[in-house]
Amino acid sequence: MADIHLVGTAHVSQKSVEDVRSAIEEFQPDIVGVELDRGRYVALTQEVPEPSVTDILKGGNFGRILVQWVLTYIQQRIGAETGVKPGSEMLAAIEEAEAHQRPVAFIDRDIRITLSRFWGKMGIWEKIKLIGALIYSLVSVEGQEIDVDEFTNQDVVSAAMEEFRKFSPQGAQALIDERDAYLAHQILMLGNRYERVLAVVGAGHIQGVQRYLNAPETLPPLQSLTAEVKSLPWAKIIGAAVTLLFLLLIAAIAFSGMGFEVLLTALVYWILINGVLSAAFTLLAGGHPLSAATAFAVSWLTSLNPLLAAGWFAAIVEAKIRKPTAGDFRQIIAAETFSEMRRVPLFRVVLVAALANVGSTLGTIAYFVFIFPVLGIDPVVVVSVGFSNMLQMVQGLF
Incomplete structure (x- = not known):
């Protein structure tokens, strides 16, 4: 032994x-x-090629990227305080x-x-x-x-x-x-x-x-x-559920007899609430006004499509404006403060992508919470009457 x-x-x-x-x-x-592991050993001892900016944007998992960068930053800062490299x-x-x-x-x-x-x-x-x-x-x-x-x-x-x-x-x-x-x-x-x-x-x-x-x-x-984690694609499932719920809500209002004006108001608020919150979080990330405008313009649609995200579009515009380079990776790791890290173009692009998605998600939640009080209508009445009228219409067709 x-x-x-x-x-x-x-x-x-x-x-x-x-x-x-x-x-x-x-x-x-x-x-x-x-x-x-061998990869980390190489990273500690040699200059390794960084992934391209395009690869990062295509990967799409901006939350995980930010967590990885921030963890590295914190470890670097502790190492700087103690004078010992991680x-x-x-x-x-x-x-x-x-x-x-x-x-x-x-x-x-x-x-x-x-x-x-x-x-x-x-x-x-x-x-x-x-x-x-x-x-x-x-x-x-x-x-x-x-x-x-x-x-x-x-x-x-x-x-x-x-x-x-x-x-x-x-x-x-x-x-x-x-x-x-x-x-x-x-x-x-x-x-x-x-x-x-x-x-x-x-x-x-x-x-x-x-x-x-x-x-x-x-x-x-x-x-x-070492196996890949197998889990339900909750993001897509929730996205599909949101799309179905929104369509059912609009259909219920349309068939409830509340009138075209109420239906139009419900649609306008969907665009505004999603757009404003997504744009606001883009600006909170330090995004360019054009990136915020992009988030505003697309978030109402991306919230209805589980395969799309407002942050992707905002990040593409932000990357066009900030023009991140491969050298940004070294700047992110070498940053001595979060403010300094936040000024690095690549970090800003990823932060814009992540927060624009957060804003769009919060906008969707806020819409379903506040839309009926904003419209001044009783959701129980609208849903029951709307679906009853839809059912009668379907029965009439057959």
Whole structure:
């Protein structure tokens, strides 16, 4: 049976860098496993080509992109406060292993799989809370003195993990629990080939990984940790439901005998409420007035089509005006404040896309909540009379 030793680290801690070097020196492992995947290792050590602006706009998942950028920004800011580059302890482990002529294994799950499962598993409310918490973090991380070495204290780490689990159960499962299992799988496979294995992992994974190492029979199948998350296309389902509900509402008003003026007013308010809120959120994102005008012009239609989004059109116009380049990626990562990051054209384009969609969604909700009070009519009467008249018409045709 292999002798396996775990080292828990904080990703922006000088103490963790020193702990890793000491552990390799003292334990003298046959192999060192690091909590990195090959893609992240390349990103830490080499210049990697960034995806094109067109690829980002075509991808469409602007919320997930923003979350990824903001998380990177927060980690960069903490690293700047402590003077330690994120991932330094993993690079130190690799350098020390190479100095001792020991092989290195990348034992973490591909970051693209982790982010995909993290975002895909979270419900809508969890995503809203996460974005709100990140916005708060953007402000609170500025100028705050942070004792990063506390992040390796297991009592502190356990409390933080428990809070995150309450905050986002599904997100915690993908980001923590699944990776605990994946890391344990990789470490055990190394243990089948080497007698002394040193694994360098984040402090938040120590307890979970150790539990699996103590009871390997409890590990979920490896394939289940890397498969694409299968879930119902809720965005399309909700979009189709909104379209059907709106059409039924308009039909009910048309057949209720309320008159053409009420029907026209209902249609005008649909255009105005969707348009104004989508345009307002575009401007809130720092979008150009032409981008806001685009959001206003299309949101009434995109709200009725689950395959379209107002943010896409607003982002295309914003990109034409701001002209983002591939170099914007480096500027986003290097930004020292959120205001500075927000001035980067590419970040502005993605932010416009995300917030224009938020405004359009809120506009749709506001319409169904307020349209009957605005029109001054009783919804029960309109719906019952309208559908009764429609039913009579259909029966008359047959």
